[in-house]
Amino acid sequence: MSRIDSSGSTAIPLDTVPDAPPSPGLSSPQKSSTTAPRERNEVHAYVANLFPSVPRRPNDNPTRGTSGTATLSAGELLALGGKPRARSGEVPSESFSEIQSRLTRGLTDWSVSDADVKAVHALLGQLQPADYRATLDQMERNGLLKTYLAEQTPAARQSFLEQAESKGVLQRLAGTPASGPLGLPGRPDFFRDDSALPDSLRQAVESHAIAAGRSFHAAHAAYLGRYAKAVEEARSLPELRKLGPPQEAKLPDSVLGLDRRDPAREDIAARWRREVGAPGSTNWVYQAVNVRHRELLGERSAGTFALKGKAEVSHASALLGGEARLDSRGKVDVKATTGLELKGGPVGVEVTLDSKGAAQTEMKLDLGLVKVSQSSDGELKLAMGVGEYAGSYTTLNLKEAEFGGGVFAKVEAGVNKGEVRLGYDLKGLKARSAAEAVDRQHVGLFDVPPELGRGASWDSLTEARRSRYERNGWNREEWARAQGH
Numbered sequence: 001m002s003r004i005d006s007s008g009s010t011a012i013p014l015d016t017v018p019d020a021p022p023s024p025g026l027s028s029p030q031k032s033s034t035t036a037p038r039e040r041n042e043v044h045a046y047v048a049n050l051f052p053s054v055p056r057r058p059n060d061n062p063t064r065g066t067s068g069t070a071t072l073s074a075g076e077l078l079a080l081g082g083k084p085r086a087r088s089g090e091v092p093s094e095s096f097s098e099i100q101s102r103l104t105r106g107l108t109d110w111s112v113s114d115a116d117v118k119a120v121h122a123l124l125g126q127l128q129p130a131d132y133r134a135t136l137d138q139m140e141r142n143g144l145l146k147t148y149l150a151e152q153t154p155a156a157r158q159s160f161l162e163q164a165e166s167k168g169v170l171q172r173l174a175g176t177p178a179s180g181p182l183g184l185p186g187r188p189d190f191f192r193d194d195s196a197l198p199d200s201l202r203q204a205v206e207s208h209a210i211a212a213g214r215s216f217h218a219a220h221a222a223y224l225g226r227y228a229k230a231v232e233e234a235r236s237l238p239e240l241r242k243l244g245p246p247q248e249a250k251l252p253d254s255v256l257g258l259d260r261r262d263p264a265r266e267d268i269a270a271r272w273r274r275e276v277g278a279p280g281s282t283n284w285v286y287q288a289v290n291v292r293h294r295e296l297l298g299e300r301s302a303g304t305f306a307l308k309g310k311a312e313v314s315h316a317s318a319l320l321g322g323e324a325r326l327d328s329r330g331k332v333d334v335k336a337t338t339g340l341e342l343k344g345g346p347v348g349v350e351v352t353l354d355s356k357g358a359a360q361t362e363m364k365l366d367l368g369l370v371k372v373s374q375s376s377d378g379e380l381k382l383a384m385g386v387g388e389y390a391g392s393y394t395t396l397n398l399k400e401a402e403f404g405g406g407v408f409a410k411v412e413a414g415v416n417k418g419e420v421r422l423g424y425d426l427k428g429l430k431a432r433s434a435a436e437a438v439d440r441q442h443v444g445l446f447d448v449p450p451e452l453g454r455g456a457s458w459d460s461l462t463e464a465r466r467s468r469y470e471r472n473g474w475n476r477e478e479w480a481r482a483q484g485h
Helices: 074-079 093-103 114-125 129-141 144-150 154-166 199-233 237-241 265-276 283-296 431-438 463-470 476-482
Strands: 305-315 318-327 332-344 347-354 359-366 370-375 379-385 390-397 402-413 416-427
Touching (some): 093 129, 093 144, 144 199, 199 265, 237 283
Antiparallel strands (some): 305 318, 318 332, 332 347, 347 359, 359 370, 379 390, 402 416
């Protein structure tokens, strides 16, 4: 059975075994005048694997048992959280007295100032590594280390942790630098959280890890902002494609350097994950990429909402008008139109050409209060009159995946007619885009075409393949440049 020496007490073995009684019928042997001292069981600090390269000093402070190794008092063991630690150095009495004075509050000195913290930092910095560790252990037992850490500013805390690293008490887990033209943040430095450290120092290391994790996520959010801005400024599909996909923030709890045998490992890791929080999602950045991709292709992206206005004046069979569109991303599209309208009974044909060179043909069927029309761009429109000069309409374009509607008003003056429409439309997902979303063989904007890796030439691709890759910004020149030609 082990026993624990209280400070200043006399070691009394609790497992003393009484002398065996003499066997019956045998006379007791004569006792030797020099009997060997009986061994005792003690609590010894096992330090062989903590400081293997640091020799023990003959004047170490801890109470020693008969075996020559350090024994701990109950109070010391309690202060160390039940984890005996090696004392491989001395605690300089003069320096420790000054440290204690600086960190102790009293009636005449009721606060620990920044000057006190700086003075303690300087005193610790003068110690040899072995004495430095012994002093931190003594400060922990006296409650001074907790006070010292609590009174530090963020800058002073960082200086102290770096000092502890330089003295060999802490180990730094080096991070990685920022990379890429948009400054993807690298993994920050962390100090290893070791179960052999004083509890107050472990808490300081944990707080540093939380702050480092939060800073990393903030830096990653700033990177995503820079990426989204670069997407908006892309002037061509090759320029957009060369940005590459936005990178996610990867910071696993393995960066803490926790030992798998540490009983507090799971609790510390879970607490760190909770305090650091989840990184920002890249989904919204991919949406920005998709929108810009469609814009550079001259298309509208799915999920956008647009307000439309159209005015049209006809004289006999001649048409003159204009159309404006404002979508939910702030994009404005204005164009003028001219054309001809031919009508025979309830059936009419309207042919127009807009200022951007796009021609359109629209077939109309007038059934009185209900009018139906089908245009060459795939839009089907159903209009219902409310009286003779006003009404509402609904549009559906399966080809462009658009749905909309609005109201209209008409005016007539002899052979001259005018019509004004105000409406909206919603953009959905085209059938081709929907098929691409579930097609595992689809090559996306940031994907490398398999033929490129195989060394195939641009001209060897089928026309369908070239057309698909052109939508991702590939052409003969880009293809040859990627192959190093």
